[in-house]
Amino acid sequence: MELDLKLTGCRALTMDPARPSAHTIGIWQGRFAGLDEQVEGLPATETVDLGGAVVLPGFIDAHTHLAWNGRRGRTIDVTGVTTVAGVLERLANAPGEGWIEASGYDRRIMDRPLTAADLDPVTGDRPFYLADLSGHACVVNSAVLRQLPGITSDGWLTENEQLAARTLRLPYSLDEIVGELRESARQVLAEGVTMCAEAGIGAGLIASSPLEAAAYQRARLPIRVQLMVSAHVLHPVAAEPADGIARAIDLGLHTGFGDDRLSLGALKLWTDGGMIARTAALTEPYAGTDNAGQFADTEELMRAAVVDGHHAGWQLAIHAIGDRAIDFALDAVAEAQRQRPRADARHRIEHCGLVRPDQLGRIAELGVVPVVQPTFLWAYGDDYSEIMGAERAPWMYRGRSFLDHGITVAGSSDRPVADGAPLRAIEFMVRRRSSGGRAVGPDEAITVEEAIRAHTLGSAYACRKEDVLGSITPGKLADLVVLGDDPRTSDAIADVPVLATMVGGNLMPQR
Ligand SMILES: [Zn+2]
Structure with missing residues (x-):
């Protein structure tokens, strides 16, 4: 048997109680083929020496919003803005036409709550939606409120009323x-x-x-x-x-x-x-x-x-x-x-x-x-x-x-x-x-x-995937992350560099 890839010089924390650590990881057909002495003697198409880097199973985010996250990057961002005047300044001259979307509003830190009356002179007739960072509320202008005849509001909408406003904007292409x-x-x-x-x-x-x-x-x-x-x-x-x-x-x-x-x-x-x-x-x-x-x-x-x-x-x-x-x-x-x-x-x-x-x-x-x-x-x-x-x-x-x-x-x-x-x-x-x-x-x-x-x-x-993911175990899918330091001994875990990730045996350098 010839491995597709052999990672040597690892300090792997496998999360597998049967074999908690490893220094060599063999990968074949997108899966972990074996660890240490199970693969050391096997030839490999490619061998990568990780130089003592810490290796963990790939992280799995069990609850996230990829589309919403990507969209936030395209909207006008008012994160950290604490005044009504400051928000309005960010919104002036919004590019494009049609809906204006903004995000990052935090009502808790505002000098006073933003209202539709504040927004209308800046946004005009374009429907405007500003997402609260909670995900459970928003501020809209009168162009939106006019399309929601059953709702009486100064512009601040939560939960089901927010959903009604959101629905007006959908769908995205x-x-x-x-x-x-x-x-x-x-x-x-x-x-x-x-x-x-x-x-x-x-x-x-x-x-x-x-x-x-x-x-x-x-x-x-x-x-x-x-x-x-x-x-x-x-x-x-x-x-x-x-x-x-x-x-x-x-x-x-x-x-x-x-x-x-x-x-x-x-x-x-x-x-x-x-x-x-x-x-x-x-x-x-x-x-x-x-x-x-x-x-x-x-x-x-x-x-x-x-x-x-x-x-x-x-x-x-x-x-x-x-x-x-x-x-x-x-x-x-x-x-x-x-x-x-x-x-x-x-x-x-x-x-x-x-x-x-x-x-x-x-x-x-x-x-x-x-x-x-x-x-x-x-x-x-x-x-x-x-x-x-x-x-x-x-x-x-x-x-x-x-x-x-x-x-x-x-x-x-x-x-x-x-x-x-x-x-x-x-x-x-x-x-x-x-x-x-x-x-x-x-x-x-x-x-x-x-x-x-x-x-x-x-x-x-x-996610009901523990039979194929979540640990560096022979037979499981070859997903892992290579770190620049050991989180077990680091006093700034959040700052530990991510050097590379691997999904299905495909090693992707990150920096
Ligand atoms: Zn969520």
Whole structure:
């Protein structure tokens, strides 16, 4: 046997308990063929000496938004702008015609909230949409409000009203989406990410087009992608009653369809909003307010989507950030399993942001996978700690408690809501320090190896890909990342350079 590629001089941390480290990695036909003495004696078409560089399995981002991220790069950016005058200045002389799109608005830091009346003199009759960085709100001008006759607003729209405004703008063309995907794939590769789970296509707030999946097929990205499908596209089907499927997507496609490059992942459902917009559903109000957030829809409709999706064979990815939404998600999953038990359904809770101590046991018992975004707390931990108050702040985006309860933790970014770099997230999981230097739930700190595991094997598990991805194990797909330093000994993990990534045996230098 002749290997396609032999990597020597590695300090590989394989994440495979059967063989945790390796110095030589053999690759054949896009897969790991063997390690160390298993491949040392074999000839190879190409041999690359990594000179002692640290090698990890490729990072898997279990919840991200590639199209939205790529689009953000094309819109007018108002990130960090704190005054109405400052925002208007950025918008003056917007190029092109038709819709004007902007992003990066942060209502919390403004001198006063921006309104349609402020915008109209600058934007004129062109419809204008400014996305709040939470993803759960926006500001629009009167040209948009006029098209939403049922909505009374000064321009600030959240949740379902935001969705109504967003829907006016859709769809984007496949060419636009393909361009956005390619730009995002380039970015994530540079950060060591070899697979992304796109968190919701086809409908809803983050949809781009009803043809969205076609864009992923056309784009032929250099990374692996799994598509979560928005539950909004489930529709009644006239299946034989014995199949027990009331609603499905066309052709009965569901989780697992596709191949190792592009596949269907979970069915994405939303049960509440987010912490930045103060719409995450809590059992007790946000500190110092009487607002306890809100559900995304009626409980009846949300429960029906969970049950129908479960019955139709989907893995579910249920967006639930506040503890009240998490209660709802756990109850709905328990109900679906009671009606029709499915072994290893492996339903996920996306974000799983505020988990009360009494909820940990239920998450473990139901086998639900929390898909967390540690970088949220690096970026917004100071604010979140304030709005949760002293008792609840340590319950946010847990790490140690999940692991101690035997729960598999999956790392993700929710890019572009927060910085997407896995090494940034890993550093936060270990140090539990916000960008402002505040300790956020320090008891939830985990080890570097556990944090790497969450972003490799843990996220592979959340995507039902742990049989082929997530560790450097002979037989698995040859995805890895080459680092310039060892995160286990570095005191600035987020700054460790990514030297190269490999997807399916194809080594791609990054710098
Ligand atoms: Zn998301």
